[in-house]
Amino acid sequence: MTDLHPVRRALLSVSDKTGLIDLAKALAARGIELVSTGGTAKAMREAGLTVRDVAELTGFPEMMDGRVKTLHPAVHGGLLALRDNAEHTGAMAEHGIAEIDLLVVNLYPFEATVAKGADYSEAIENIDIGGPAMIRAAAKNHGFVNVVVDTEDYQPLLDELAAHDGATSYAFRQRLALNAYARTGAYDAAVSSWMAKALNEPAPRRRVVAGTLAQTLRYGENPHQAAAFYTDGTSRSGVATAEQHQGKELSYNNINDTDAAFELVSEFAPGDGAACAIIKHANPCGVARGATLEEAYRRAFDCDRTSAFGGIIALNQPLDGPTAEAIAEIFTEVVIAPGADEAARQVFAAKKNLRLLTTDGLSDPAAGGLTLRQVSGGFLVQDRDNGRVGEWELKTVTKREPTKDELRDLLFAWTVAKHVKSNAIVYVKDGATVGVGAGQMSRVDSTRIAARKSQDMAEVLGLPAPLTQGAVVASDAFFPFPDGLLTAAEAGATAVIQPGGSMRDDKVIEAADAAGLAMVFTGMRHFRH
Incomplete structure (x- = not known):
């Protein structure tokens, strides 16, 4: 294998025609033979280019609605043959297989098809088979073959050919091969992720992530x-x-x-x-x-x-x-x-x-999706936290019901607490946070920190008392003991929202009643680690 290898024949088969004609014309101007399929060949011919059909190479027409056209030894032999291996070149000569030095392929738009809401059958029809097979073959043989899978690489390819008088370097072909394998990997990841969702499989045996x-x-x-x-x-x-x-x-x-x-x-x-x-x-x-x-x-x-x-x-x-x-x-x-x-x-x-x-809008807080977190030796996958509660879902557990204003602020505080690192405590008054305690090992400490921050701001703002006086408070998880709740009451909170579910809920409710607090349970937790 030599470092520089000339490009004499190119096979182009693309779904995305962006930049296709300019690339094809530039290749043709260098005397590179153009081979193509279906709509790609049609587009190039309409631009006045001479194109050889893949069917001429294979001796077989496209069939089965285009499902079978490039899966043939005449194509894969031309991509996979080692040019410095006498057995390979002999087989090419014996079977009339022509070398393919450049493969330009972008795949059926599976991701875009799924994104637009296609049904199962349409999505299946947009799974490319021949394209990934050719890409992987050309990438494996990058010692001799160039494989381009992204329109962004069209100009770098032309620049490389210009720099080496119609040839490309081994380092350049290596970079193309890297991009090619990453693309087929991402494509397969998109298909497998879609199938897991379509089959309602929350934990498939293998999970692939691509970006x-x-x-x-x-x-x-x-x-x-x-x-x-x-x-x-x-x-x-x-x-x-x-x-x-x-x-x-x-x-x-x-x-x-x-x-x-x-x-x-x-x-x-x-x-x-x-x-x-x-x-x-x-x-x-x-x-x-x-x-x-x-x-x-x-x-x-x-x-x-x-x-x-x-x-x-x-x-x-x-x-x-x-x-x-x-x-x-x-x-x-x-x-x-x-x-x-x-x-x-x-x-x-x-x-x-x-x-x-x-941005072109806000993120949808109710949207699904997955979140991932790496751990030593693996990664954790979970559904995105899109949980929300409405007023009708709250359960008042104290003798006193929250007032209308308290209820409004409780829901606001609960929404904010969802986005605060655990242990999370959020004080809210009149539709604004007035103290946030985040990421503490003890919920009591988060409660104290949030109250202290409010006290500090009262001094900065020249207020006679911290804004936690008369505020409501949200806790992202239940109070395991009454101490955290009592600390909030000492800071001046009048109402509390929390998930409930502690073995000592009765003690916490008793403490809330004794302090004159209104307290509601959500039945939902919002840990955020």
């Missing part, structure tokens, strides 16, 4: 860690599909925190009023509703001004000028919203280090 590189990152959580960002091919609104308007590239931590912020704010429908979530280290440090976006932001900011510095801000309505002006008063890493008007963009234009991201 497409969106960007390489400067580093991971820390500078000594290499990192990259991959997308999963879904069109769901969020950080992966957002448009960035300004600022340097997002970092690993930026992406993680922005996702947390946007998922939280998406819990609040735009039609129900403006909402803002401020995130620091993947935890909310302030969440609020308001009559306007600016009011929602300022109320969220007043929950914990210290932590909000250098944070991530997510909005549930398009960003406007007044809100942008308010946000620009302190340093913020990222702002994400479903749109931004010209006034807001002009305000942020003066903040070169601030990243502005816009």
Whole structure:
């Protein structure tokens, strides 16, 4: 095998015709013979190119609605034959098999077919067979054969041919082969994941995960860690599909925190009023509703001004000028919203280090999907936490029923607690968080920390008492003992929302009654580790 190998014959068979004609013309201009199938051949002929049908190579016509056309020794022999192996070249000569030096294939659009809601039969018909078989054959023989599976590689291929007078280098063919195997792997992953869902199989014997590189990152959580960002091919609104308007590239931590912020704010429908979530280290440090976006932001900011510095801000309505002006008063890493008007963009234009991201809508909080977490020697897979409770699902367990205002705030606090690291405690008053305790080993400590933060902010804001006075409190899991609940009562909470289910629920309810609290059970837990 030599490092450089000339390209004399190319087989092109693509579903996505983007860039096809320009590529084919450039190849033809180099004297490369073009071989093709079906619609690809038709498109090239209509562009005035001379194309040889695969059927001429195989001696068999396309049949069975195109299911059988390239699965033939004349094709796979031309792709797999080792050019420096006398036995291989002898077999080619004996059976009239021509060398194929370049394979350009992109597969039937299975992922897009499924995404548009195709039924089972249509999805099955869009599983490509011949394409992956040819790709894997060409990739295996990358010592001699080039395999292109992405339109993004068309120009690099032409540049490589130009640099080596119609030949390609071994290193280039290796990179193409890597992309090819990754593509067939991702394709099979999409098919197997779809089948598991279609067959209602929550735990298939093998689980395959695939992604497409969106960007390489400067580093991971820390500078000594290499990192990259991959997308999963879904069109769901969020950080992966957002448009960035300004600022340097997002970092690993930026992406993680922005996702947390946007998922939280998406819990609040735009039609129900403006909402803002401020995130620091993947935890909310302030969440609020308001009559306007600016009011929602300022109320969220007043929950914990210290932590909000250098944070991530997510909005549930398009960003406007007044809100942008308010946000620009302190340093913020990222702002994400479903749109931004010209006034807001002009305000942020003066903040070169601030990243502005816009989406085409909010994430659907009720959407399904899977979450994955790596552990030593494997990974955990679970359904996405899309659990929600309505007012009618709450069970009052104390003597006192919550008031209408308390009930509204309880549901708000419960929604926020879902997005706080366990153990999670969230105090809310008048549609705004006033204290958040996150990630503590003890629920009592989370309760105390949240109350202390509220006390600190009361001093900053010049208030006579912490805003936890008269607030409600949410706990992401049950209170195992009355101590956590009593700590919340000492901070001034008047009503509590929690899952219930502790062996000591009766003691906790008794303590709530003694303190004059109203308490409701959700019957649902929201651990977030």
